[in-house]
Amino acid sequence: xxxxxxxxxxxxxxxxxxxxxxxxxxxxxxxxxxxxxxxxxxxxxxxxxxxxxxxxxxxxxxxxxxxxxxxxxxxxxxxxxxxxxxxxxxxxxxxxxxxxxxxxxxxxxxxxxxxxxxxxxxxxxxxxxxxxxxxxxxxxxxxxxxxxxxxxxxxxxxxxxxxxxxxxxxxxxxxxxxxxxxxxxxxxxxxxxxxxxxxxxxxxxxxxxxxxxxxxxxxxxxxxxxxxxxxxx
Amino acid sequence: xxxxxxxxxxxxxxxxxxxxxxxxxxxxxxxxxxxxxxxxxxxxxxxxxxxxxxxxxxxxxxxxxxxxxxxxxxxxxxxxxxxxxxxxxxxxxxxxxxxxxxxxxxxxxxxxxxxxxxxxxxxxxxxxxxxxxxxxxxxxxxxxxxxxxxxxxxxxxxxxxxxxxxxxxxxxxxxxxxxxxxxxxxxxxxxxxxxxxxxxxxxxxxxxxxxxxxxxxxxxxxxxxxxxxxxxxxxxxxxxxxxxxxxxxxxxxxxxxxxxxxxxxxxxxxxxxxxxxxxxxxxxxxxxxxxxxxxxxxxxxxxxxxxxxxxxxxxxxxxxxxxxxxxxxxxxxxxxxxxxxxxxxxxxxxxxxxxxxxxxxxxxxxxxxxxxxxxxxxxxxxxxxxxxxxxxxxxxxxxxxxxxxxxxxxxxxxxxxxxxxxxxxxxxxxxxxxxxxxxxxxxxxxxxxxxxxxxxxxxxxxxxxxxxxxxxxxxxxxxxxxxxxxxxxxxxxxxxxxxxxxxxxxxxxxxxxxxxxxxxxxxxxxxxxxxxxxxxxxxxxxxxxxxxxxxxxxxxxxxxxxxxxxxxxxxxxxxxxxxxxxxxxxxxxxxxxxxxxxxxxxxxxxxxxxxxxxxxxxxxxxxxxxxxxxxxxxxxxxxxxxxxxxxxxxxxxxxxxxxxxxxxxxxxxxxxxxxxxxxxxxxxxxxxxxxxxxxxxxxxxxxxxxxxxxxxxxxxxxxx
Numbered sequence: 015x016x017x018x019x020x021x022x023x024x025x026x027x028x029x030x031x032x033x034x035x036x037x038x039x040x041x042x043x044x045x046x047x048x049x050x051x052x053x054x055x056x057x058x059x060x061x062x063x064x065x066x067x068x069x070x071x072x073x074x075x076x077x078x079x080x081x082x083x084x085x086x087x088x089x090x091x092x093x094x095x096x097x098x099x100x101x102x103x104x105x106x107x108x109x110x111x112x113x114x115x116x117x118x119x120x121x122x123x124x125x126x127x128x129x130x131x132x133x134x135x136x137x138x139x140x141x142x143x144x145x146x147x148x149x150x151x152x153x154x155x156x157x158x159x160x161x162x163x164x165x166x167x168x169x170x171x172x173x174x175x176x177x178x179x180x181x182x183x184x185x186x187x188x189x190x191x192x193x194x195x196x197x198x199x200x201x202x203x204x205x206x207x208x209x210x211x212x213x214x215x216x217x218x219x220x221x222x223x224x225x226x227x228x229x230x231x232x233x234x235x236x237x238x239x240x241x242x243x244x245x246x247x
Numbered sequence: 248x249x250x251x252x253x254x255x256x257x258x259x260x261x262x263x264x265x266x267x268x269x270x271x272x273x274x275x276x277x278x279x280x281x282x283x284x285x286x287x288x289x290x291x292x293x294x295x296x297x298x299x300x301x302x303x304x305x306x307x308x309x310x311x312x313x314x315x316x317x318x319x320x321x322x323x324x325x326x327x328x329x330x331x332x333x334x335x336x337x338x339x340x341x342x343x344x345x346x347x348x349x350x351x352x353x354x355x356x357x358x359x360x361x362x363x364x365x366x367x368x369x370x371x372x373x374x375x376x377x378x379x380x381x382x383x384x385x386x387x388x389x390x391x392x393x394x395x396x397x398x399x400x401x402x403x404x405x406x407x408x409x410x411x412x413x414x415x416x417x418x419x420x421x422x423x424x425x426x427x428x429x430x431x432x433x434x435x436x437x438x439x440x441x442x443x444x445x446x447x448x449x450x451x452x453x454x455x456x457x458x459x460x461x462x463x464x465x466x467x468x469x470x471x472x473x474x475x476x477x478x479x480x481x482x483x484x485x486x487x488x489x490x491x492x493x494x495x496x497x498x499x500x501x502x503x504x505x506x507x508x509x510x511x512x513x514x515x516x517x518x519x520x521x522x523x524x525x526x527x528x529x530x531x532x533x534x535x536x537x538x539x540x541x542x543x544x545x546x547x548x549x550x551x552x553x554x555x556x557x558x559x560x561x562x563x564x565x566x567x568x569x570x571x572x573x574x575x576x577x578x579x580x581x582x583x584x585x586x587x588x589x590x591x592x593x594x595x596x597x598x599x600x601x602x603x604x605x606x607x608x609x610x611x612x613x614x615x616x617x618x619x620x621x622x623x624x625x626x627x628x629x630x631x632x633x634x635x636x637x638x639x640x641x642x643x644x645x646x647x648x649x650x651x652x653x654x655x656x657x658x659x660x661x662x663x664x665x666x667x668x669x670x671x672x673x674x675x676x677x678x679x680x681x682x683x684x685x686x687x688x689x690x691x692x693x694x695x696x697x698x699x700x701x702x703x704x705x706x707x708x709x710x711x712x713x714x715x716x717x718x719x720x721x722x723x724x725x726x727x728x729x730x731x732x733x734x735x736x737x738x739x740x741x742x743x744x745x746x747x748x749x750x751x752x753x754x755x756x757x758x759x760x761x762x763x764x765x766x767x768x769x770x771x772x773x774x775x776x777x778x779x780x781x782x783x784x785x786x787x788x789x790x791x792x793x794x795x796x797x798x799x800x801x802x803x804x805x806x807x808x809x810x811x812x813x814x815x816x817x818x819x820x821x822x823x824x825x826x827x828x829x830x831x832x833x834x835x836x837x838x839x840x841x842x843x844x845x846x847x848x849x850x851x852x853x854x855x856x857x858x859x860x861x862x863x864x865x866x867x868x869x870x871x872x873x874x875x876x877x878x879x880x881x882x883x884x885x886x887x888x889x890x891x892x893x894x895x896x897x898x899x900x901x902x903x904x905x906x907x908x909x910x911x912x913x914x915x916x917x918x919x920x921x922x923x924x925x926x927x928x929x930x931x932x933x934x935x936x937x938x939x940x941x942x943x944x945x946x947x948x949x950x951x952x953x954x955x956x957x958x959x960x961x962x963x964x965x966x967x
Contacts, residue, residue: 035706050419107415108363111273112321115363115416123417125364127324173366174419 015103017096017166022066023056026084028076034083041068041085050121052171058093059174061119065089094119096166096176103163103188106156109144111137114180116162122174126164130179135186154190161188272314273321280325280334291334294319298337301345309350316353323357323364339375343402344382351402355409363416372413373424377431379406380448381441390440403448411456421460428452428461429468435476439630446472446634450641454648466654467661469638473675474665476631480673631674632866638678639872646685655682655690659697667701667714676718676860677873680726684876687728695723699737702767703744713766714858716741720770721861724777727878731781734774735788741771742795749803756806768800768807772819773859777883779822798829 033040048060066088073083096102104118114131116124135146135156148154156162164178164185180186279290297315300308319326319334328335338358343351362372379402382390389395413420428449433442446469453462645654662679666672683691701707701715723734748764758765775782782788801808808816823829863877864870 050422110321110360111270112324113364117416117418121418123363123419125324127364170366173369173417173423175366175417 016100017094017102018061019058019093019095021056021058021091021093023089023091025087025089027087028082028084031081031083037085038068041065041087045089050174052174056091056093058091058095059122060091061094062092063089064091094122096169098166098168100166101163101185102166102176102178103161106158106160106162109137109146109156109158114146114156114162116164116176116178118176122176124164124176124178126178126180130167130177130181132181132183135180148186151190151194154186154194156187162186163188163191269317269321272318276315276318277322277325280322280327280331283330284327291331295334295337298334298341304346309347312346313349313353316350316357320353320357320360323360326361326364328367335371339371342383343379343405344386344398348401351405355405359409359412359416362413362420369413369417369420370423370427373410373420373427374431376406376409377424377427381433381444387438387440390444399444403451406448407451407455410452414457421457424452424457425461425464429464432468432472435472435479435627435630439626439633442472442630443633443637446637450637453654454641454645454650462654463657466657467664469634470658470661470675470678471665473631473634473638473678474669474672476627476634477672477675478669479627480631628866632868635674635678635866635869636872639681639869642678642682642685651682651686652689655686655693658682659694663697663701667718668711671858672860674864674866674869677864677869680722680861680876681872683722683726684728684873687726687730691726691729692733695719695729695733695737698722699740703740709763712763716763716766716770717858718860720773721859723774725861725878727876731778731785731788734778735782735791738771738774739791739795741767742797742800745771745800746796749800749805752805755804756810758810761805764805765807765810769811769815771797772811772815776815776818776822777878777880779826780883783826793828801829 027041027044029037029040029044045063045065048063050059050061052059068085068087073085075081075083102118102124104116104122104124106114107117108115112128114126116126118124131146134148134150136149138145138147140147143157146156162180162185164180165182167177167179169176184191275290276294279294282288283291294315297311300312304312319338326334338354341354343354346354358372358375361368381387382399382402386395386398390399410421410424431445432449433445435442449465449469452458453465455461642651642654645651658679662676666676666679669675679694683694698715698719702712702719705712707715719737723729723737745764745767748761748767752761752764754760779792782792808820861877863879864873
């Protein structure tokens, strides 16, 4: 499944002075508030974190009415950031004439509307169960509870909602796809392999250069802010 | 398909018509929706028109509405928030309460589909569902009838099922639900039934399928609301400014002892409270006292009349002793005049009644009572009462489903954050009390331990520590279900801490500097007042108690006996003497303390000296739940009434002599005891409850300062 990446980030957690008695608990609480929210700086939804190190001795105290102090941290983060045309896998929770509802990784809801489902699939009601059955391949069915692979059309960052599509040939029920992978054309499969390999290397690169990438994005954010200010003035 | 013509519309409404299958309807609606973007609003407006119909729907209309809703559910992906705004607002305004089950189902389906289709509509759908927690105003009254209750069940079951359905499709929806529900809680000034219904829904959410995520915020929000109501019930004007003049009796026997509404006891209670508040009693001006006493005679006369009547009505013994009680209260402030008058009264008990209607006005400026808060306080008290009762029922259901432990953890955290530091919260803490009562081994012990740890840990601010120990003392004294062993172990910890404090602080009495210490000592003494007997009964605990180094603490330079509340100190010493604690060479170490003068209050503005949080609950409905688990002072006192009390030199009084008390006789015997004790008997020990009883005054004042003719519609005399 694409869209997941491991990255290393250097963050600073700013804590209220009342928390100075138990800093680690306060930091954990701060980090927990990051979970399942999309972070622009980190470019992804934080799914898990692991603290590598935190430097208690070098916390800088901010000047102000309430003197928050900032504890520098180094974290490993598991991020989820689906981009268009990525392939994701999720579990079907609801089928209807109009749409297929999928849940990805147990927290993100995805919807594939009728117009994004390829002609091959037809909605039927068999034995009181709703099914999307393939016209060309008899065994290829999508039912509630099946895992399917679909491609991402867009991603709503605020509510973590994915709009997906089943237009591509290599999307559909994973069970059937794995079994009958030879039916998919050789070339497309090779192309896909190449893609996935490339992505693996980029993933590794991310892991190493995660620091830079987060700084980069931070710089980008700053840049865009600057631009905005310039535009306003 | 084009425009729906008149003929087609009729066919449209017939469900059996084969021409329009579901698919065709959906296509039609889809076209109508997409046509809006092109500017053609005719079909769309018609659709919206169907949704607006509310009043008196005939079957055709119902079918039409249902079809429309179903068709819309099938086309949710075409609904655009900008172009189809009127459609969305029409749906938003539809309330499930107005329709029958078929339309309810269709509407719910639409809401769920909308929520799952687009992230933009999740908050919208959740808000719409939350709006359906309470019915529209015109249906509020119908809830009392059975049809209303049936409707309520239908609506609420669907609403909560919808939440679960949305949670399945959009796993993060419950996270977004919590803040929406909390934000939309009715304010404390809303009508009672509305608040009740909303809270009922919140509790249902807490115990429902999505309760794991949502429940953590529901209970604390409810507790916050309870506190808000609590602080609105004013006790203005009745809080004692210093520790003198503590005259409130525990009127719980008088009021609640028998369930058939003994109105007379209430009136007695009221008058006694009023009398004790007379300012001159505090300032002890002799001539003032005389005038007051004249009026007191009048009151007593009236009381006797009432007592006589009451005897006639219910066949109980006359309450002449009540009058004595009043007068004996006065005596402690001004002995000479009081004693003479009292002796007169004792002789002459067949007095005529002639009570002055303006009596109460002389007690206190009337304006103070007509404070808006106290007048309104009554309805707020009722709301609070019903809400607390609802919470009790919820706790019971949690216990039967085995979840009480987790729920209690949430409750305890909420307690520490809000109730503990709320200045003199009156009734909200009983929620925690009841939860402990339902599960004494687990929750009961946990609560005591948490409070003890809060007191002993010096990282907590002093106010929190003092408050915690006050809660601890009141809890351990009042909770019948707490084992004596637990009390003993906690006492041990407290004593050890106090001793440690004494040894490390070699300084003289200083109220502010050592307020935590003094509050700890007072807690110790208060607990022992209630629990001495049960501790002495168990041999092992008795040994533990006798070995506790309390003497050095009480005799230390810091002098806690002079600082703590005099009532508590005196009662404690008396019981200690009777139990033969602190005996040094045949004489009681604190003999001179038994007649200690009134202490100065400690704590300053914070006033924790007179704070006993678990004093009897004044809210009727809640009290009935609490009663079986609650230890009354009068009961405890009566059990030990015959020893130590009456014999001043008393050392031979046997602790084991229990008076077999009948519930109904409790009051009378209580009175008898106090009278027999003689006129210089020290303040009645029913004063173990310090908190003033404003509730009676609320009732009282609503009669516009006439002597209460009717507090309850019962046997009260109209003879005034």
